[in-house]
Amino acid sequence: MEAQKVTASNAAPAPEQSPTPGRDSLSITDNRTGKKYEIPIKNNTIRALDLRQIKSNDKDFGLISYDPAFTNTASCESRITYIDGDAGILRYRGYPIEELAEKSTYLETAYLILYGELPTRDQLNDWQYHITHHTFIHESIKKFLDGFHYDAHPMGMLISTVAALSTFYPDAKDIFNPESRKKQTYRLIGKMPTLSAFAYRHSLGMPFAYPDNELTYGANFLNMLFRTTELKYRANPTLERALDILFILHADHEQNCSSTAMRAVGSSHVDPYSAIAAATAALYGPLHGGANEAVLRMLYEIGSVAKVPEYIKSVKAGERLLMGFGHRVYKNYDPRARICKHIAYEVFDVMGRNPMIDIALECERIALEDDYFVKRRLYPNVDFYTGLIYQSMGFPVTMFPVLFAIPRTSGWIAQWDEMLLDPEQKISRPRQVYLGADKRPYLPIEQR
Numbered sequence: 331m332e333a334q335k336v337t338a339s340n341a342a343p344a345p346e347q348s349p350t351p352g353r354d355s356l357s358i359t360d361n362r363t364g365k366k367y368e369i370p371i372k373n374n375t376i377r378a379l380d381l382r383q384i385k386s387n388d389k390d391f392g393l394i395s396y397d398p399a400f401t402n403t404a405s406c407e408s409r410i411t412y413i414d415g416d417a418g419i420l421r422y423r424g425y426p427i428e429e430l431a432e433k434s435t436y437l438e439t440a441y442l443i444l445y446g447e448l449p450t451r452d453q454l455n456d457w458q459y460h461i462t463h464h465t466f467i468h469e470s471i472k473k474f475l476d477g478f479h480y481d482a483h484p485m486g487m488l489i490s491t492v493a494a495l496s497t498f499y500p501d502a503k504d505i506f507n508p509e510s511r512k513k514q515t516y517r518l519i520g521k522m523p524t525l526s527a528f529a530y531r532h533s534l535g536m537p538f539a540y541p542d543n544e545l546t547y548g549a550n551f552l553n554m555l556f557r558t559t560e561l562k563y564r565a566n567p568t569l570e571r572a573l574d575i576l577f578i579l580h581a582d583h584e585q586n587c588s589s590t591a592m593r594a595v596g597s598s599h600v601d602p603y604s605a606i607a608a609a610t611a612a613l614y615g616p617l618h619g620g621a622n623e624a625v626l627r628m629l630y631e632i633g634s635v636a637k638v639p640e641y642i643k644s645v646k647a648g649e650r651l652l653m654g655f656g657h658r659v660y661k662n663y664d665p666r667a668r669i670c671k672h673i674a675y676e677v678f679d680v681m682g683r684n685p686m687i688d689i690a691l692e693c694e695r696i697a698l699e700d701d702y703f704v705k706r707r708l709y710p711n712v713d714f715y716t717g718l719i720y721q722s723m724g725f726p727v728t729m730f731p732v733l734f735a736i737p738r739t740s741g742w743i744a745q746w747d748e749m750l751l752d753p754e755q756k757i758s759r760p761r762q763v764y765l766g767a768d769k770r771p772y773l774p775i776e777q778r
């Protein structure tokens with residue numbers, strides 16, 4: 331990594347020192363002291379640490395930047411996923427999401443995300459073989475699942491059981507060993523569907539259906555979820571492909587809340603199962619991966635197309651959110667939402683039209699024309715249509731965030747890998763602006 335050169339001038343500003351236009355640097359004048367600083371700009375970014383030299387006096391700690399929720403802070407350099415939120419562009423390793431959704435499979439895309447290049451035929455076969463042969467889970471995991479209440483949320487069960495995997499694979503602590511990381515990658519991508527399906531079967535009180543190595547990744551997941559008495563589960567090809575495309579769309583999304591959790595927790599050098607449990611927990615929230623579940627609950631609450639205007643009115647009054655709308659990064663139609671809308675109709679052709687689609691379309695129609703949403707640049711995000719698809723495919727609402735966590739596992743591992751191998755990264759540890767009480771003496775309880 332190229333060293334960053336920072337120069338600080340204590341001299342009074344002289345006209346000849348004024349910056350020449352075209353230089354990749356930022357000139358700062360600290361009006362408290364009159365000192366001038368020149369800070370390099372690289373990749374359209376300044377280094378926050380370069381601000382530290384700016385001090386009002388010798389005892390000053392130095393200037394830090396305040397950025398609650400990291401709305402304007404890059405926490406890493408990354409080569410995995412590119413998003414242009416204004417233009418509605420999403421690419422994995424340079425490949426447009428639309429092309430991957432049309433031509434690739436989830437496992438091929440996962441390989442691309444993790445290793446940077448599309449696999450050759452042999453690499454893909456090898457990759458699929460290893461993932462397929464790591465789908466079984468230790469029988470003891472079933473005992474944990476049995477301990478959960480019949481109505482336990484499957485995300486809670488997934489978070490707990492994936493964390494529990496770390497106790498079965500102590501070799502996973504060897505995080506700087508590439509072979510170990512590769513093995514945990516196979517295990518995690520292979521076992522997430524099994525843990526998820528077993529959690530679902532537990533909530534139904536149904537016996538667990540074991541993985542079938544002859545099936546594709548998606549078909550095997552459907553097999554573990556829905557198989558009953560048939561000797562061999564056969565997935566409907568349209569549903570199998572729809573699920574695979576949804577998995578592609580959810581595989582990574584750069585530095586979102588859960589990837590940031592993965593990187594931050596992983597930066598303490600904990601094993602990947604514990605870090606994935608943290609990332610899954612971050613995904614569970616209704617502002618993130620839990621939004622698909624929240625969208626469907628919202629559509630039920632609205633109840634009919636006629637009631638959409640009334641609901642939108644309450645959104646505009648600030649009483650609630652239009653779930654599935656808005657995005658920290660996209661200020662345009664989320665490209666994934668466009669693909670999801672298309673898949674929804676393919677699934678409806680097989681499973682019948684989901685009546686909630688009319689309410690969703692009306693919400694979208696009104697919102698896209700309404701000043702409140704237009705001004706704030708609020709568009710449908712990936713979660714707006716996925717819930718309708720999942721429901722039509724027979725998934726209960728509580729499984730929706732789980733269906734997000736399974737494919738996002740590849741993205742989380744790729745982000746974790748990149749973080750571990752980046753020589754600039756350290757344990758994640760932000761600063762704070764302390765505004766609490768100054769030093770004060772302890773008051774005995776009788777005097778309070």
Ligand code: ACO
Nearest residue numbers: 617618619621645651652653654655656657658706711713
């Ligand atoms: N409905 C109504 N108003 C909204 C919505 C919404 N869904 N989203 C944002 N706004 C409004 C905010 O109230 C705010 O208005 P103000 O300027 O008058 O205060 C303005 O739009 C900007 O919103 P912020 O909350 O500042 O945007 P932020 O980037 O912090 O939040 C988020 C992004 C969390 C996704 C937000 O849009 C939201 O809560 N959406 C609903 C939940 C959702 O669909 N989450 C899924 C995101 S996609 C994913 O994680 C896979």
